[in-house]
Amino acid sequence: MTVIEEFTFDTSNFLFFFLIFILTYITQFYLRYFSRQNPIPGPIPFPLIGNFETYRPNSSQWANELQKKYGDIFEVYLGGLFSLNNKQIWISNANLTNKLLSSHSNNNFPYRTTENEGLDKMDMTSKGIVFNRNINSWAYNRKILSQVLMAPKFLKKAVKNTKELFCEMEKYWEKLGYLNEQENDFNLASWMTRFMTDSVFNLTTNTNSHALLNYFNTLNKDEEEINNNHLLKESEKFVNYIRLHFVACIFFKDTPKLLRTILPTNRRKSKELLEVVAWLNNKVLELIRERKKEIENAEPDEELSADMLTLLLTINTNRDPKYAKATVDDDLINARPMSEDEVRENVYEIMGGGIDTTANTFCYVVYYLTHYPEVKQKMLQEIEKIFGKDTNCEITYEDINKLNYCGAIIKEVSRLMPTVSVLFRVSAKPDEIAGYKFPANTQFMINIPGIQMHTSYWKHPEKFDPDRFMYNEQIPKNALLYFGGGARVCMGKQLAILQLKALMILLYRKYDVELVDMSGGIKYTSTVVNHCEELPVKIKVKNSV
Numbered sequence: 285m286t287v288i289e290e291f292t293f294d295t296s297n298f299l300f301f302f303l304i305f306i307l308t309y310i311t312q313f314y315l316r317y318f319s320r321q322n323p324i325p326g327p328i329p330f331p332l333i334g335n336f337e338t339y340r341p342n343s344s345q346w347a348n349e350l351q352k353k354y355g356d357i358f359e360v361y362l363g364g365l366f367s368l369n370n371k372q373i374w375i376s377n378a379n380l381t382n383k384l385l386s387s388h389s390n391n392n393f394p395y396r397t398t399e400n401e402g403l404d405k406m407d408m409t410s411k412g413i414v415f416n417r418n419i420n421s422w423a424y425n426r427k428i429l430s431q432v433l434m435a436p437k438f439l440k441k442a443v444k445n446t447k448e449l450f451c452e453m454e455k456y457w458e459k460l461g462y463l464n465e466q467e468n469d470f471n472l473a474s475w476m477t478r479f480m481t482d483s484v485f486n487l488t489t490n491t492n493s494h495a496l497l498n499y500f501n502t503l504n505k506d507e508e509e510i511n512n513n514h515l516l517k518e519s520e521k522f523v524n525y526i527r528l529h530f531v532a533c534i535f536f537k538d539t540p541k542l543l544r545t546i547l548p549t550n551r552r553k554s555k556e557l558l559e560v561v562a563w564l565n566n567k568v569l570e571l572i573r574e575r576k577k578e579i580e581n582a583e584p585d586e587e588l589s590a591d592m593l594t595l596l597l598t599i600n601t602n603r604d605p606k607y608a609k610a611t612v613d614d615d616l617i618n619a620r621p622m623s624e625d626e627v628r629e630n631v632y633e634i635m636g637g638g639i640d641t642t643a644n645t646f647c648y649v650v651y652y653l654t655h656y657p658e659v660k661q662k663m664l665q666e667i668e669k670i671f672g673k674d675t676n677c678e679i680t681y682e683d684i685n686k687l688n689y690c691g692a693i694i695k696e697v698s699r700l701m702p703t704v705s706v707l708f709r710v711s712a713k714p715d716e717i718a719g720y721k722f723p724a725n726t727q728f729m730i731n732i733p734g735i736q737m738h739t740s741y742w743k744h745p746e747k748f749d750p751d752r753f754m755y756n757e758q759i760p761k762n763a764l765l766y767f768g769g770g771a772r773v774c775m776g777k778q779l780a781i782l783q784l785k786a787l788m789i790l791l792y793r794k795y796d797v798e799l800v801d802m803s804g805g806i807k808y809t810s811t812v813v814n815h816c817e818e819l820p821v822k823i824k825v826k827n828s829v
């Protein structure tokens with residue numbers, strides 16, 4: 285008699301099958317990894333996890349370590365079930381960036397990210413500039429925004445605005461006792477963020493965000509002013525929500541839909557962030573519609589404000605002198621004005637792109653100038669040569685442009701301490717770089733510090749020497765990338781340099797600036813933006829005891 289054993293699926297069976305599944309998964313993972321088509325050097329990844337390095341917060345630090353170990357082109361894998369399909373190619377060599385940073389708008393690396401459901405949800409892949417994957421729409425937005433950011437009347441407004449805000453900040457410093465003989469120290473990094481917030485809000489919308497005033501009230505413990513002033517509270521909400529809009533973009537971009545919808549904490553966070561975005565969208569649309577009315581009601585020959593909102597709303601309309609004068613043969617005649625949604629997206633992007641970048645860069649400039657007094661001296665001589673000794677003299681846009689040595693300082697500081705540490709590119713079609721073949725949708729990461737410290741392009745790269753930019757020597761192509769390069773180069777470059785130079789004049793002509801801690805390095809956290817955590821300084825009015 286045959287006995288048929290009954291098969292029961294108990295825990296040990298389950299564990300056995302689970303183990304088999306795991307072993308099969310790991311084996312096929314490594315078989316695929318070791319037989320991959322393009323064996324680019326790089327650390328060996330782990331199934332599901334990818335490379336541990338990618339979890340470390342300071343990307344520029346680990347990228348530089350891997351560059352030393354694996355060379356100027358290496359690959360890392362991100363986590364996920366299909367992590368072998370989710371890799372980044374890191375490039376730390378200027379010569380290898382030629383295709384990636386081509387200035388042709390129809391080049392093969394037009395995107396910053398791969399297709400991304402989270403960014404689609406945020407409506408950012410078909411509008412605006414930074415994450416726009418619709419190349420026609422990106423090119424249209426870029427063209428219009430360049431017209432605004434390069435307009436002399438806009439840049440002149442930026443100089444005036446920097447000067448006025450600096451006077452406001454000095455008033456608060458005085459009230460808080462920073463300028464008295466005890467020389468109380470304070471965190472310049474926190475002030476610079478508020479300064480740039482007010483500056484960029486004013487330049488984009490011609491409204492006051494009161495970030496400096498709100499910060500002053502907080503430090504001054506002026507509870508009554510903080511709680512009772514409805515206008516200040518509303519401005520603070522607006523500023524906070526603009527920051528949250530940026531947080532929302534990163535959260536939706538980096539959190540897969542499944543994790544966003546299954547985990548209760550993420551579900552709550554998504555809901556809250558979407559509420560913030562909805563509030564902001566309404567608020568900015570309100571501003572746009574009010575401004576549209578003001579423009580409509582203005583007399584035809586009345587000079588309109590030179591803020592970005594007004595300029596975006598008038599370009600390619602009859603209020604635009606170039607457009608109004610265009611003939612049927614001009615290209616301009618077919619140009620269309622921006623829609624309200626397009627204007628709104630550009631306002632967000634300028635606020636997101638123009639505040640922290642310039643504020644942090646200024647902190648790094650101050651850090652280096654305190655460590656290199658001879659450079660500071662040379663800078664002051666240049667400023668005096670152009671603006672004279674009177675600290676109250678007019679600072680014009682044209683004169684600021686003559687400050688070549690100040691420009692060289694900004695370049696050298698940003699070479700050693702770039703505020704943005706990595707550039708992103710994604711291929712549209714298969715391509716070849718450094719002899720390796722890459723399919724469409726490959727993610728490339730350009731390691732800015734790796735290139736800006738490369739001995740092939742820089743003599744004594746570790747040395748702080750602004751003079752290297754004063755010689756007539758050519759900088760090798762794509763060796764200085766702190767504003768990016770190619771078709772997607774930073775759009776606020778001229779504006780940022782103008783603001784930084786104006787701040788250098790305003791601060792250093794009048795004050796001596798010292799760091800509280802001269803022996804410590806810069807305190808910063810690094811993700812994509814190197815964010816200056818704190819910069820405690822003491823300042824005193826020059827020639828005072």
Ligand code: HEM
Nearest residue numbers: 414637638641642645704767768769772773774775776780
């Ligand atoms: C010191 C200050 C700044 C630094 C270091 C900086 C740096 C950068 C970098 C590295 C990029 C990426 C470029 C690339 O991928 O090749 C970028 C893009 C961009 N920046 Fe800036 N930026 C600064 C200030 C500003 C300001 C003031 C604005 C606006 C008023 C601005 C607007 C933008 C925009 C719109 C883009 C996206 C361009 C595109 O994708 O086509 N930036 N910036």
